[in-house]
Amino acid sequence: MSDLDAFRQEVRTWLDENCPQEMRTPMKGFEDACWGGRNYKFASQAQEDWLRAMAEKGWTVPTWPKEYGGGGLSKAEAKVLASEMKRIKARSPLSSFGIWMLGPALLKFGNEAQKMEHLPPIARGEIRWCQGYSEPGAGSDLAALATKCEDKGDHFLVNGQKVWTSYADKADWIFCLVRTDFEATKHNGISFVLFDMETPGVEAKPIKLISGRSPFCETFFEDVRVEKHNLVGELNKGWTIAKYLLTHEREMIGDIGGNRPISEIVAGSVGLDDNKKLADPMLRAKVAETEVDEWAYMLTLTRKLAEAKAGASLGADSSMLKYYGTELNKRRYELMMDAAGHDGLEWEGERSNDGDLARMWLRTKGNSIEGGTSEVQLNIISKHILRMPGA
Amino acid sequence: MGLVLTEEEKMISEMAEGFFADKAPVKQLRELRDNRDETGFDRGLWAEMAEMGFAGVLIDEDHGGSNMGFMEAGLIAEQMGRNLTASPFVSTAILAATALNKGGSAEQKKEWLPKIAGGETIMALALEEGRKHNPAATNMSAERSGNGFKLNGQKGMVMDGHVADQLIVVARTSGEAGDMDGLTLFLVDPKTKGIATERTQMVDSRNSARIEFEDVEVNADAVLGEVDNGAAVLKAIVNAGKAAIAAELLGTGGEAFRQTTDYIRERKQFGVEIGSFQALQHRSAHLYSELEICRSAVLMALTSMDMDAAGSEMPVAMAKAKLGSVSKLAGLEGVQMHGGVGMTDEYDIGLYLKRIRVAQELFGDANYQMEQIASMKGY
Numbered sequence: 001m002s003d004l005d006a007f008r009q010e011v012r013t014w015l016d017e018n019c020p021q022e023m024r025t026p027m028k029g030f031e032d033a034c035w036g037g038r039n040y041k042f043a044s045q046a047q048e049d050w051l052r053a054m055a056e057k058g059w060t061v062p063t064w065p066k067e068y069g070g071g072g073l074s075k076a077e078a079k080v081l082a083s084e085m086k087r088i089k090a091r092s093p094l095s096s097f098g099i100w101m102l103g104p105a106l107l108k109f110g111n112e113a114q115k116m117e118h119l120p121p122i123a124r125g126e127i128r129w130c131q132g133y134s135e136p137g138a139g140s141d142l143a144a145l146a147t148k149c150e151d152k153g154d155h156f157l158v159n160g161q162k163v164w165t166s167y168a169d170k171a172d173w174i175f176c177l178v179r180t181d182f183e184a185t186k187h188n189g190i191s192f193v194l195f196d197m198e199t200p201g202v203e204a205k206p207i208k209l210i211s212g213r214s215p216f217c218e219t220f221f222e223d224v225r226v227e228k229h230n231l232v233g234e235l236n237k238g239w240t241i242a243k244y245l246l247t248h249e250r251e252m253i254g255d256i257g258g259n260r261p262i263s264e265i266v267a268g269s270v271g272l273d274d275n276k277k278l279a280d281p282m283l284r285a286k287v288a289e290t291e292v293d294e295w296a297y298m299l300t301l302t303r304k305l306a307e308a309k310a311g312a313s314l315g316a317d318s319s320m321l322k323y324y325g326t327e328l329n330k331r332r333y334e335l336m337m338d339a340a341g342h343d344g345l346e347w348e349g350e351r352s353n354d355g356d357l358a359r360m361w362l363r364t365k366g367n368s369i370e371g372g373t374s375e376v377q378l379n380i381i382s383k384h385i386l387r388m389p390g391a
Numbered sequence: 392m393g394l395v396l397t398e399e400e401k402m403i404s405e406m407a408e409g410f411f412a413d414k415a416p417v418k419q420l421r422e423l424r425d426n427r428d429e430t431g432f433d434r435g436l437w438a439e440m441a442e443m444g445f446a447g448v449l450i451d452e453d454h455g456g457s458n459m460g461f462m463e464a465g466l467i468a469e470q471m472g473r474n475l476t477a478s479p480f481v482s483t484a485i486l487a488a489t490a491l492n493k494g495g496s497a498e499q500k501k502e503w504l505p506k507i508a509g510g511e512t513i514m515a516l517a518l519e520e521g522r523k524h525n526p527a528a529t530n531m532s533a534e535r536s537g538n539g540f541k542l543n544g545q546k547g548m549v550m551d552g553h554v555a556d557q558l559i560v561v562a563r564t565s566g567e568a569g570d571m572d573g574l575t576l577f578l579v580d581p582k583t584k585g586i587a588t589e590r591t592q593m594v595d596s597r598n599s600a601r602i603e604f605e606d607v608e609v610n611a612d613a614v615l616g617e618v619d620n621g622a623a624v625l626k627a628i629v630n631a632g633k634a635a636i637a638a639e640l641l642g643t644g645g646e647a648f649r650q651t652t653d654y655i656r657e658r659k660q661f662g663v664e665i666g667s668f669q670a671l672q673h674r675s676a677h678l679y680s681e682l683e684i685c686r687s688a689v690l691m692a693l694t695s696m697d698m699d700a701a702g703s704e705m706p707v708a709m710a711k712a713k714l715g716s717v718s719k720l721a722g723l724e725g726v727q728m729h730g731g732v733g734m735t736d737e738y739d740i741g742l743y744l745k746r747i748r749v750a751q752e753l754f755g756d757a758n759y760q761m762e763q764i765a766s767m768k769g770y
Contacts, residue, residue, distance in 0.1 A: 381676035390667030
């Protein structure tokens with residue numbers, strides 16, 4: 001038996017003993033995800049037990065080093081863990097911007113003290129993070145951001161406003177892009193700082209979206225004191241970290257894996273005719289087309305990640321993946337709405353799980369806007385891959 | 392899992408790239424067309440391809456082949472697609488080799504495979520009868536007659552049909568049009584009495600023929616595979632054809648795209664390069680994305696052919712569907728972005744548009760593949 005086989009056996013036994021039955025059922029809506037944090041109210045004892053057990057093993061972040069709360073697993077071992085979890089349909093124990101975004105940035109750009117302070121609480125789901133990037137005047141043109149960060153000798157003072165801050169009203173800490181030099185060219189005066197959302201002067205106001213839900217906030221900073229050791233990387237060099245994180249975010253947004261086949265969903269709503277074909281022939285054609293694209297897209301994601309040497313970023317190809325993946329996801333939800341027909345239009349009530357499909361459908365409209373619009377991704381591809389003039 | 396080329400595969404790909412760019416660039420296709428060449432490809436080139444092991448790419452060493460495998464066959468096809476190279480590679484090295492590998496008796500293999508690998512024999516698959524790819528609709532009949540069979544019917548879109556030394560003919564020995572059961576494959580000498588071949592000049596200047604069979608007598612040993620049970624072998628042949636054409640289209644579409652982006656980077660209007668216009672940039676960036684998606688689809692299709700021909704039907708159909716529609720887009724956008732010169736015979740982009748139009752139709756267009764995919768998936 002190879003080491004990996006032995007590891008698989010060990011994982012299987014452990015999961016069998018430690019993954020509560022309730023955590024092996026599909027999530028009904030996004031509320032079922034576990035986000036953790038100081039003030040988090042677990043949806044159930046099982047959810048809490050599952051997070052604790054996984055965090056104990058370091059398996060909320062399997063590939064992070066053990067000293068930072070990770071599992072210290074190799075990529076191959078992490079793959080085994082993921083496949084074993086998938087086998088028993090185990091839910092992800094923790095959804096976290098700390099894991100997906102800040103963690104990778106700290107591992108790459110943070111100093112030892114910052115890693116020791118912040119990574120373990122992220123791994124255990126004790127501190128929930130939000131991302132302070134976009135501003136009212138800095139959306140697609142992110143580098144135009146103007147939130148002011150002044151050097152006050154032994155500390156920084158932050159004043160300004162962020163927008164589209166995901167779950168800022170629920171987060172404990174924020175990683176934030178601020179302007180530390182107003183004289184320099186726009187990319188060269190940005191810094192990357194961390195601070196507690198309970199610091200006086202911080203206020204988060206949820207924004208109600210077309211989905212009726214409020215996952216995003218406007219976040220205001222008035223004379224917010226930030227300790228100097230909370231500057232990540234060098235002063236005025238924050239854009240490098242921002243770009244790294246955006247690339248990382250695009251790769252993440254681009255991932256549509258684990259979805260139920262769209263044909264199965266559509267067949268469930270519109271049914272099959274006597275020849276076992278989808279009753280709506282035009283819809284059937286669109287479904288087949290979308291399934292081909294989803295298949296080839298997932299292969300491309302795998303291929304690009306495999307091609308990028310270990311640890312290296314995908315560069316501008318992450319824009320291609322983000323563009324294609326988000327447009328594809330929007331197509332998927334359009335098809336789901338087409339298939340659901342009148343039922344999919346219900347907005348409230350138990351039958352529709354409070355309009356979950358309609359609200360998810362509306363939410364996907366933001367996929368091709370957040371993290372850089374599709375148009376911005378196409379600009380990046382034109383400039384950095386196709387080397388078009390004047391791009 | 393085959394999505395990233397191994398060192399060896401990279402080497403084959405680069406070797407093929409250099410070979411076809413050097414020996415069979417677009418200029419060669421133009422000369423064949425303009426001289427109304429009787430063969431429709433360069434026999435010297437085919438001989439060299441045989442020497443390189445390309446003709447025997449799917450044939451094992453015992454039968455004189457190089458046995459490189461499907462991934463390699465696809466990488467070769469891609470480079471031929473890039474250069475619009477005319478050769479009997481698909482008809483003979485892919486379709487006929489697969490037919491013999493899957494359906495041939497020991498004697499048939501021994502007789503024909505070494506000749507294919509050596510570039511001595513050209514074979515053509517006589518399958519299509521209607522306007523669209525539809526094997527089940529085969530109407531051509533093969534009636535028992537004496538010791539053998541008597542063939543009657545007509546075939547079209549026979550690649551390299553007018554230069555073939557042997558034909559692989561799909562005919563019906565039982566059942567009726569619409570059934571996949573009741574089909575039988577025959578190896579037929581095109582010089583047999585009762586066969587009339589008409590070379591059809593096609594839009595892509597590549598070889599194709601219509602062939603009529605009138606009371607053509609063949610012996611029982613002409614049967615390739617089993618009588619009435621040709622469907623399995625035929626499916627394998629068609630699958631191989633789809634995979635090879637999808638790989639070819641990756642090259643053709645990719646090269647059309649490359650020429651187009653090269654052109655718009657240089658061409659000036661309003662005092663600036665037209666490639667600086669966002670209207671063209673975004674369409675180019677979209678096409679780049681689609682072509683990247685296509686490459687993964689083709690690599691997976693080829694991998695599945697190498698791994699397990701039975702499980703390859705789905706990925707191959709998916710790849711052919713995707714490549715059919717995206718290469719078409721590459722051709723259309725290519726001509727449009729070239730503007731006026733895209734309409735001239737002088738520029739190559741039109742030749743790419745034409746070849747793509749043909750290749751996307753071979754073994755079923757994107758709509759056909761999509762219909763197959765939905766049916767296979769049970770919806």
